[in-house]
Amino acid sequence: MGNSTPASPEQTRNEKIPTYIFDTSGLASRTVAGEIADLIRAKTQAGGMCVLGLATGSTPTSVYGELVRLHQEEGLSFRNDVTYNLDEYYPMQPDALQSYVRFMKEYLFDQVDILPENIHIPDGTLAKEDVAKFCAAYEAKIKSFGGLDLQVLGIGRTGHIGFNEPGSGQSSRTRLVSLDHITITDAASDFFGEENVPRKAITMGVGTIMEARRIILMAWGEGKSKIIRETVEGTISDHVPATYLQLHPNATIVLDTAASAELTRTKTPWLVGDVEWNQHLIKKAVIWLAQKIKTPILKLTNRDYMDNGMGDIVTEFDTAYNINIKVFNELQRTITGWPGGKPNADDSTRPERATPAQKRCVIFSPHPDDDVISMGGTFIRLVDQGHEVHVAYQTSGNIAVFDDDVVRFADFVNDFHQAFGLEKAVTSLMFDGIKRKIEEKPPGEVDAPEVQRIKGLIRRSEAKAGCRYVGIDDAQAHFLDLPFYETGKVKKKPLGEEDIQITIDLLNRIQPHQIYAAGDLSDPHGTHRVCLEAIFRALERLKQENCAWLKDCYVWLYRGAWQEWEIENIDMAVPLSPEELLRKRRAIFKHQSQKDRPLFPGHDAREFWQRAEARNSGSAKIYDQLGLAEYEAIEAFKRYHF
Secondary structure, three states, X not given: OOOOOOOOOOOOOOXXXXXXXXOOHHHHHHHHHHHHHHHHHHHHHOOOOEEEEEOOOOOOXXXXXXXXXXXXXXXXXXXXXXXXXXXXXXXXXXXXXXXXXHHHXXXXXXXXXXXXXXXXXXXXXXXXXHHHHHHHHHHHHHHHOOOOOEEEXXXXXXXXXXXXXXXXXXXXXXXXXXXXXXXXXXXXXXOOOHHXXXXXXXXXXXXXXXXXXXXXXXXXXXXXXXXXXXXXXXXXXXXXXXXXXXXXXXXXXXXXXXXXXXXXXXXXXXXXXXXXXXXXXXXHHHHHHHHXXXXXXXXXXXXXXXXXXXXXXXXXXXXXXXXXXXXXXXXXXXXXXXXXXXXXXXXXXXXXXXXXXXXXEEEEEOOOOHHHHHHHHHHHHHHHOOOXXXXXXXXXXXXXXXXXXXXXXXXXXXXXXXXXXXXXXXXXXXXXXXXXXXXXXXXXXXXXXXXXXXXXXXXXXHHHHHHHHHOOOHHHEEEOOOXXXXXXXXXXXXXXXXXXXXXXXXXHHHOOOEEEEEOOOOOOOOHXXXXXXXXXXXXXXXXXXXXXHHHHOEEEEEOOOOOOOOHHHOOEEEEEOHHHHHHHXXXXXXXXXXXXXXXXXXXXXXXXXXXXXXXXXXXXXXXXXXXXXXXXXXXXXXXXXO
């Protein structure tokens, strides 16, 4: 595929399916959409119909967006297309928020000229006794059109394709299935709680998918990297149904760089052929070697390098002794107790500048608790060391609050007014109305605007409490409420001009010397990714305008509750003492609506503070194992050069 990272046969020798890696998911999506468009045009020119198998979920949305653009701007017609969707939850009404019927209409069908009679999606409204008959008819319809020309796939963390969960056989057909508990957990956010997720679905079978003449499986983000490695490099097994694609004569895997992170050619390219060594790759390889053989960096020998496929580093560059020292020093220089720069110190080997001694800092927090969860220790350190610290909460986070918290806070307001004799009739009416709206709302439906507002205010009050605990004034907490987020649903609007302008206005007002932003692209709900894009696009706009303050600004990326930076990618490591770790925990505890049981926990059952501490302690342990100083915990940052 054009514009993907080129790879030699030697580099891909472990890969059992042709795999293409693109710099970004956007570029990959446009390439896939281009292939689909070319197929549609070719079939139309030949006088035939194009039969497409389509997928849902977050992965193909950019593909559908590009197909819509091609239709609206370049005349791509879908009138000769027939589509068959992979699956649908069961039971499921077609107009429900989570329905794949509704998904396909919103993202594709309602925006192109496809004929309604040519759209086929499994029916989630059937009586259970009618499902088997429907599934047989679904198979027959596909065959009546000569089979699928092209099947688009995503992949779940279980390795499922469609809803073919682990245990699905290679010859399985369209049928009713039970969903794996991991799939249910991953879907919980879409349904506003795990308890609302259907336990079953209707899905095309593996055998049905494998009969397609062409298959493209796409995956984006670090969160998919491990299952992608199993799919591409592992053995064929019904434990990972996607591995069956290794048997298909015309299947392709399309990835962004992040999703390829665990593939051998990305993670350890020196094990599958010659590489062009540079300092970053040497650093990565040395760290990998030290961790693999459980030896501190300074104790690695020439023999260790030779025995682990890295002898050419020693042959080409230097002795193991000198290489070890160089990498060790690089790691050591990432460690600093002065994230804002150490005043009156030689900063030539430090991550941050010594001047100005007191800096203006902006911490961008995608949700109202990411600041303290992800970099609470550094936040505290910056304030303690006298810097002017601002926090920009990019979204309201209002969908992540339980309904009973709304009732509790509304009840407090009601009782408060009554206790002080303030407008009792008004507050009682409001309280009754809020309770009624919550009680009448069907599971998984969008909250009423009043309820959304209260949930947003709950998150806002918690964020302010966290800031006050750390030591900054309420005036330094900025609530941006970026419009892309304010849908009341897990699915958000695309990033828009208003989102970018709000970000630009804040930056121009503060003119920071430091920007901290969430670089955690594994956030399963995608909000972190969009918030980061808003910052990057704002910075690019400011750069084009030759903004003076931007020339003296460093951008540091932290990662959130989902994962940490790899050691070789850390440019600044801020050690935390046991006392600072405890202060960070207490700051996180100010976010009471997210305590004990967050509404959207993701696939990790631990609370956010537990994940953060485990991650911070894990980073410190790795530094210790590599032979550096032993710390209680470390928060890690990567510098973004714009």
